[in-house]
Amino acid sequence: MARTRIAGITVGQAPRTDMTADLESRLAPTLELVQYGALDDLTASEVERDLAPEPGDEVLVSRMRDGSQVTFSGTKVLPLVQARIDQAEREGARAIIVLCTGSFPEMRHEVPLVYPQPLFHAVARTLASGRRVAVMVPEPSQVEQAKTWWGDHGVEVDVVSASPYAGIDGVRKTAATLRGSSDAFLCLDCMGFTTQMRDAAREASGLDVLLPRTLVASVVSELLG
Known part of the structure; x- marks a missing residue:
């Protein structure tokens, strides 16, 4: 068929x-x-x-x-x-x-x-129920635009950066900086982030993770x- x-x-x-x-x-x-x-x-x-x-x-x-x-x-x-x-x-x-x-x-x-963006943001907003969420973008130059985009969709965010194209170690290291935060969960805000990176970020941050792909x-x- x-x-x-x-x-x-x-x-x-x-x-x-x-x-x-x-x-x-x-x-x-x-x-x-x-x-x-x-x-x-x-x-x-x-x-x-x-x-x-x-x-x-x-x-x-x-x-x-x-x-x-x-x-x-x-x-x-x-x-x-x-x-x-x-x-x-x-x-x-x-x-x-x-x-x-x-x-x-x-x-x-x-x-x-x-x-993906409006779908991703809508799901995150619903799951967060008014709480702040952590967001990881690939480049430092994207941090401010991410704050604007997420804010426009009604989500308060804590934005960090690590490129999925530079390997899993950078993702893990950056995610570790979120451990102990009051963020509801972590959104990996790029289609380049993999399921392996999601799992590593979850372990390093102690947060649940939402993956757009x-x-x-x-x-x-x-x-x-």
Whole structure:
């Protein structure tokens, strides 16, 4: 029996081999994940040259195909994301997941288009019941924008930073600084964080942990699986 095609669009390069197993573990066996990358046609040097954040731009962090990290403007990458949405729909996707917890405007689409950020924030707000939550973002330059985004969705946050693309040890070390805090739980605020990092952060911080990649895959599986 043919499986239903689900598109995963990373703002970096596809395939996101660091993400595939965690996503597929939450998808129903009737669903097939096909990945697309906004930066697939660019080199790292071209990303630095053409997509560098301007003052006031949203800062996004993602992964290139070779595993290296890149930082770029959320505004400048939008046309590339839209091109991949259009391609995924032409190729038969029944739903599309944008594999980034950044803030996105409404984009052109015909099938369900799932942005992790509003879903992630809504679940966290409900679970927190007015308490402050800890949030981990990849880069120090993202701390203030994270406070703004979460605050706009009604969640008080304590923000720390550690890149998922620099390995699990940094995640564990930063999570340990939250041990003994009064935060309700910890949100790993990037689709780059893995289930192994979630488990390490939980052990190091003593907090429960919410991971966006498995959350969003579970929701899509419930919808179409």
